[in-house]
Amino acid sequence: MASGTSSSVLQPRWKRVLGWSGPVPRPRHGHRAVAIKELMVVFGGGNEGIVDELHVYNT
Incomplete structure (x- = not known):
């Protein structure tokens, strides 16, 4: 990053x-x-086998 510039982290x-x-x-x-x-x-993912579930949450 050049001197004098700012970044938003x-x-x-x-x-x-x-x-x-x-x-x-x-x-x-x-x-x-x-x-x-x-x-x-x-x-x-899975625990006792693989699952194909999709969960969508509105935060």
């Missing part, structure tokens, strides 16, 4: 969820998750 922040509605994913590993704007998307 995004800092992750956690927020406690006090309540929710809808299905909750079963515990799993090997899944993929991504945050896109106000959405949290969780796909796949």
Whole structure:
């Protein structure tokens, strides 16, 4: 970075969820998750076998 320039660094922040509605994913590993704007998307993974479930949460 050149001297005299500034950068904007995004800092992750956690927020406690006090309540929710809808299905909750079963515990799993090997899944993929991504945050896109106000959405949290969780796909796949498994615990006792592989699942192809897709969960989308509006944060």
